Amino acid sequence: MxxxxxxxxxxxxxxxxxxxxxxxxxxxxxxxxxxxxxxxxxxxxxxxxxxxxxxxxxxxxxxxxxxxxxxxxxxxxxxxxxxxxxxxxxxxxxxxxxxxxxxxxxxxxxxxxxxxxFALAKGRGRYICLSKLETQLADDGEAQDSLPLFMIENGLGSPDNKPLYQTMFAAYANQQWDGDRDKWPDNIENKAWSLITTDNQQCSNRRCSYFHSCSYYESRKLLEDxxxxxxxxxxxxxxxxxxxxxxxxxxxxxxxxxxxxxxxxxxxxGHFAVHSPLKGTQNWLKQITKVFSELLPFIKPSSRLQKTVEEISNTAQPIHSKIEELYQQMELSLDWDANDDKFGQKPVQQRDNQVLSRFSEGLVPDELKAITSELLKLFISLCRLVDEINNDIIRSMDEKSDASLDKEDSERWFPVIGSILSRAQSYQDLWRFFSVDDVKGQPPSARWAVKKIFDNHEDIELFGSPLMAxxxxxxxxxxxxxxxxxxxxxxxxxxxxxxxxxxxxxxxxxxxxxxASPFHYSDVATLCLPAMKSDPGNSADHTEELIELFPSFIEGHQGTLALFSSRKQMNDVLDGLPGSLREQIISQDEMSKQEVIKEHKRKVDEGGKSVIFGLASFAEGIDLPGDYLTNVLIAKIPFAVPNDPIEAGLSEWIESKGGNPFMEITVPEASTKLIQACGRLLRTESDYGQVTLFDSRMMSRRYGKMILESLPPFKRKY
Missing domain, CATH: 3.40.50.300 (P-loop containing nucleotide triphosphate hydrolases)
Structure with a gap:
């Protein structure tokens, strides 16, 4: 109450x-x-x-x-x-x-x-792990020799980033930095950072010798209060x-x-989706087999852990063979070059080196499902074995009488085994996704494969995702x-x-x-719908018309944002515009989003003109008030990409229930995206300007008029 x-x-x-x-x-x-x-x-x-x-x-x-x-x-x-x-x-x-x-x-x-x-909450991955930092700073000699070879080969203990890590350690020790990546004064490359941070599986919590000075757990204390x-x-x-x-x-x-x-x-x-490349999984299996062979010398003689480690190799080999069998079966059964194969999959060209094949209605063919079911059983066994090793290492860190490793060695190996366990569990989730039937009456899951063709090898990556959250x-x-x-x-x-x-x-x-927004839309902004000769469905003609119209719609504005649904069309329009106008344009392909906005503001502040060419990421989450943006050009209605496997699967399911996926999904989603794009124009009560939408379907199609009515109440100009 x-x-x-x-x-x-x-x-x-x-x-x-x-x-x-x-x-x-x-x-x-x-x-x-x-x-x-x-x-x-x-x-x-x-x-x-x-x-x-x-x-x-x-x-x-x-x-x-x-x-x-x-x-x-x-x-x-x-x-x-x-x-x-x-x-x-x-x-x-x-x-x-x-x-x-x-x-x-x-x-x-x-x-x-x-x-x-109040306090800010971040995951472990945003904070430094002092235990890993210490490993990175291990000197040559005995300390380096005590590192697992696997860790050294993957960059741990290497000298490349040693000056950075020494500076970090000193800053943390002198309380000049709290270990938060976002508070470090310089940009840290992801690879360098990944070697000195941790996750839930790799963190030994209270068993870690650095627990009482851990930056992540210090931040957790703030959350408690x-x-x-x-x-x-x-x-x-x-x-x-x-x-x-x-x-x-x-x-x-x-x-x-x-x-x-x-x-x-x-x-x-995104959080409940799964994916894995088949050849990549095989390479991982070879790597962990090597890792566990390197663990053996650290294990005390006659330890129960020794037998468990040896079982890993016996389990990894049949997994490797089953993945190879699955790969060959998919190569043969999925006709990657046809419009439809015998299972109803629909291959779609993604990029120059990728082809996507979707499992219709999320159904995995029986001959493939038999293999994925075997892989699920094998990975359940593998996860059990790795979990046993992980638990034994925890006992060693607790210095139990029946411990299999020395405490010092167990602390070094714990993050390695934790990382392997996390990866193994993610693979187990994938095979479960491709082996277990969906619940009847509920939307089926989306399942698809992407064939990737590289210069010297090929791979097939499997993907799975719920259709609805x-x-x-x-x-x-x-x-x-x-x-x-x-x-x-x-x-x-x-x-x-x-x-x-x-x-x-x-x-x-x-x-x-x-x-409703407090802005007086009709007094300060105009929505322009120019008469278009082309239909956006004909990309070539539509692009040519955009090239013809854009100069006159950009003229007279200091700050312009042009939004496209297609990278190809964005680049084609850019290439087709006069050279004098191209000099004003900053494309999102040239630099990061933050740098684009920074450069755009600099040009406007200096009294010049600036035009941003951007895709969907520029249609929301950016603030360009005042003269920074008085002109928004939208190439066409932002319909979802037709070959997105989740959208395709959802459309298929709605259609099977007698619904109209275009009107139930595609049009509402496009309406929301278009509102977000139009929302870039007015950010404060003193803003003004014009939004222009170059899409004839807004007036010629019934759904276009529905979308038009959902937009902010700008003054209309036809």
């Missing part, structure tokens, strides 16, 4: 913040605060604080300029404190995550009168995949706020958490929340609200 006391606290905090910042109250923001407070206040708990209300979530689409962060913080923080629950704010991008921690929350603490502690934890979707999903409550507070004790919530379903699919999110998140708030500027598709509900598996009776 939303008590008068908490209601007054929320109102007081909001009024104080507005007064201190000299801001005006926004109607949409007040709506948002009231909706979230009503939802959270309505959650009923038992005497132990456990939720007893029916599970549901609260969804608020808040247009650009609403002030979402203040809206959910002012309502959720007092209620989380009142209910003695952790509040986790999750974002999809690091940029928003850093903004909330560095700017928004300190601002609220300073100006609202609310008293709370924090009332508000700022995380990201990936970290939350990683925690949920471990069962929840491992890295972050348990879902049952947590109120979640998912900002940029339109990314959540796709992020979830609805059941995953419901079972692991919505049905367990104390409460959840979802918000973003783009949660509706074609004016309703149906697509979001289906994709994310939101519980029945969840609350939904769409809050």
């Amino acid at each position: 939303l008590t008068d006391e908490v209601k007054a606290e929320i109102q007081s905090a909001y009024s104080a913040f507005l007064a201190q910042k000299k801001y005006k109250s926004r109607y949409g923001q007040r709506q948002m605060i009231a909706e979230f407070a009503r939802y959270l206040g309505g959650i009923e708990s038992d005497s132990n604080g456990n939720r007893k209300s029916k599970h549901k979530v609260c969804v608020v689409e808040a247009g650009t300029g609403t002030g979402k962060t203040l809206g959910y913080c002012i309502s959720a923080i007092p209620l989380a404190l009142n209910k003695k629950k952790k509040l986790i704010i999750s974002t999809a991008t690091t940029a928003l995550q850093e903004q909330i921690v560095a700017k928004d929350l300190p601002d609220i603490v300073k100006n609202s009168g609310l008293k709370f502690k 924090a009332d508000v934890v700022v995380a990201n979707h990936d970290l939350i999903l990683a925690d949920l995949s471990l069962g929840g409550g491992v890295v972050l507070p348990a879902p049952e004790e947590t109120i979640y706020v998912f900002d940029e919530a339109h990314h959540l379903a796709d992020k979830a699919l 609805d059941n995953l999110l419901y079972s692991r998140l919505w049905s367990k958490c104390y409460g959840a708030l979802l918000t973003s500027a783009t949660l509706t598709s074609l004016g309703n929340f149906h697509r979001l509900t289906n994709k994310t598996g939101l519980p029945e009776e969840s609350a939904y609200l769409a809050v």
Whole structure:
């Protein structure tokens, strides 16, 4: 129940913040605060604080300029404190995550009168592992000789990055750096960083000699004391995949706020997807066989571990043979050059050296399934053996009387075996995905293979993914958490929340609200739909017309953003434009996204003109206020790539149920993407400009008119 006391606290905090910042109250923001407070206040708990209300979530689409962060913080923080629950704010991008921690929350603490502690949550992979750093800094001689040969050959203990690692060690020892990769003053290459960080399987936790000075566990102490934890979707999903409550507070004790919530379903699919190259797996098997042969000299004579290690080689050989059998069978049974093979797979050219073949309806043919089932059994045995070795090494680190290794040796080998176990389990998940039938009545999984052709060899990589994240999110998140708030500027598709509900598996009776942006769209911005002679379906003609029209639509603007759905069309248009105009253009293929934006701003600041040519990644998450952007050019409706195997599988399933996948999936998704693209134009109340969409289907097709009606209410120009 939303008590008068908490209601007054929320109102007081909001009024104080507005007064201190000299801001005006926004109607949409007040709506948002009231909706979230009503939802959270309505959650009923038992005497132990456990939720007893029916599970549901609260969804608020808040247009650009609403002030979402203040809206959910002012309502959720007092209620989380009142209910003695952790509040986790999750974002999809690091940029928003850093903004909330560095700017928004300190601002609220300073100006609202609310008293709370907050902390930033990151996974182990963002922090240095001092044990691995010590290994890297091992001197030549005895220390180096004690390293497993496998570790040396893979870069551990090598001199290449030694000066960097020495500097890091000194900075950490002198308390000039806390071990957070993101706080290191210079860029660190991924390969160099991977050698000095760890993951859940490789970390020995309290058994590590550096446990009490570990940067990751020091950061965890801050989380324990924090009332508000700022995380990201990936970290939350990683925690949920471990069962929840491992890295972050348990879902049952947590109120979640998912900002940029339109990314959540796709992020979830990525976390529960599997993949592996067949030849690559065989190479890994050869490598681990060598690793375990190198482990043997470190094992005490007559140890039980010795027999387990020897069994690894006996298991690896039949796995290698079965993978070879699967490879040959797939080469023969999948006709990679035909439009359709005998199983109904549909090969699609991906890139110059890749061909994709999708298993229709997610069904693996019996002759292939028989092999993958055998591989599953073999990998279950392999994982059991590696797990036994891992547990024995843990006993050695605990200095048990029956330990198989010396404590010092076990500490060196633990991350190596942990890494192998993690990889083996991922392969086991893959073979289970290709061996176990899908649940009847539920959407089938997507399964596909990609043949990769290199200069001196070929490989086939298998992929598997759920088609929908609805059941995953419901079972692991919505049905367990104390409460959840979802918000973003783009949660509706074609004016309703149906697509979001289906994709994310939101519980029945969840609350939904769409809050309009405070911007006066029709007064400050125009949506232009020029008469097009070409149909975007004819790529060559459409590209030629874009080349012809772009110069006149760029003229008169300092800052322009041109968005394309195809890299080929983007580059073809760029090549076809006059040289004088090409000098103004910065393509996303030339440099990183951050560098593109930086260069664009520099040119505008110096009084020049700048045009950004970008793909989907530039259609959201970038802020170019004022003269930095007054002109957005959109080449065509951003329909999904037709050969995406997950989209194809979902379309196939919907069609089998008598539905229309184009109208149920493709059009709503395109509508959301187009709203995001149009949203680049107006970022503040003083912004202005024009959006131009070069797609005749907006006026000639029924779905085009539906998409048009879902766009912000710009002034129209035809």
